[in-house]
Amino acid sequence: MISVKKLNLSVGEFALQNVSFEVPTRSYCALMGKTGCGKTTILEAVCGLRNVDSGSIILMSREVTSLPPAERGIGFVPQDGALFSSMTVEENLGFSLAVRNRPKGVVAERVKELAELLGISSLLQRRIQGLSGGEKQRVALGRALAFEPGILCLDEPLSALDDDTKTGLVDLLARVREETGVTTLHITHSLQEARSLCDMLLVMEDGQVRELPVEGEA
């Protein structure tokens, strides 16, 4: 569950005030809104990458507002993937487990499992440079899921992809959701993308978040 209550935060001249919303456990929620309205800022605040002035963030029934990102248990996929270019695909996927000092065998097994789920087994020894946009997003998704987070935050993961690749990744996200049941907050500009994946739709407008029906007019 993701619960944001009366969140106030400012980034330079930009400010968000009294933002509140809730995403139930195991829900797949799309967050939409105009460019520059603060969607990414909210997502970053939930992930712990932005300081908040006041308000609270509760994840999986835990108050995490003052906790660092590492302790929030969130898998984060930024818009450009932000893969670690000094590492191979395999090292990217296993990164979160290596940080947690898991045994190499355990890491290798989990990486293999993720690679099969995401269809990137043939890419494990490749370096990041030279991967296509779709391949990079698959690796970014796998990296975020490796440590089995309770929450997944996706910042426009499909925006830079062509339609065919996008369709493939939408199917993949649906499969991930089905197999892992992870609570997901997915920022998107595409209503079609939102409707094909989510069971909850939030819209950010004038600094406030409101829920809209998934079917019908937005």
Next chain:
Amino acid sequence: MSQPDVTSRRSDAAKAGSPGGSISRWLGNSGFLVALILVGSFYVIMLLAMLAADLTWTAPGDFIKALSSEEIQYSIRLSLMSCTVAAILSVWVAVPIGYLMSRFNFFGKGFVDAILDIPIVLPPLVVGLSLLVLFSTTAGVWVEEQFKAVFGTGITYQIPSVVLAQFMVACAFAVRTMRTTFDQISVRQEDVALTLGCSRFQAFWRVTLPEARNGLITALTLAWARSLGEFGPILVFSGATRMKTEVLPTTVHLELTTGDLEAAVAVSLLMVVCAVGVLYAIRHFGSDRAMGRVI
């Protein structure tokens, strides 16, 4: 519509599509490249001419005589050692400073930024003089006494002063390089590393520093090369004592002052060979191919 009007309009259209005619087009394309090559060639030819002049001024015998000299052998050893230590220290200090200046805003950042550039803009002799004055103060004398108690040697006019003088200038260049390097590395990667379970240090060590590898090699190269060429600060702070604080630039100075131009030029060319050899080695062994990285 009459034929002459159409012809006239086509001619006007052709002129409108290619402003200034063919000469202007040539100047804008090929002429531009020729100008770039001429300006660049002038500088490259000057460099080659200087090296050629040095080569023709010396004979193989001058090299052998220089290399056989005990003082010059000492000077070569001290230069290689001190430059290496100064370069490593420079990078060691430049990485945290460059990272701080790149990633954080703090009170007085602009002032610190200006201070860090001082060794670059100050005349080298002034850097050496300032070091000499610093170690003449009460605090400086105390530091030197503690250093001597630990390491068995003082600083001023001793070997450590050579390393310190080289470091004070070389580090400024290394800091600039590392700051630019970290500026070019996306903060996003560190953000993701934090969400994946890293502390700030772990994100820096596991993600940012490997990304900065090429910048580190550049900073090390620059610091080493700068250290090799330092003369002014060393002359003032370390002196020019043979078999003690004499480095290769000091040797050139001493040979010139005694009128032995051939020896001075021979040693200068030795410096060129040393520098090219070490810099090539750093770049080669630090390259992606050397590290077995295949994309």
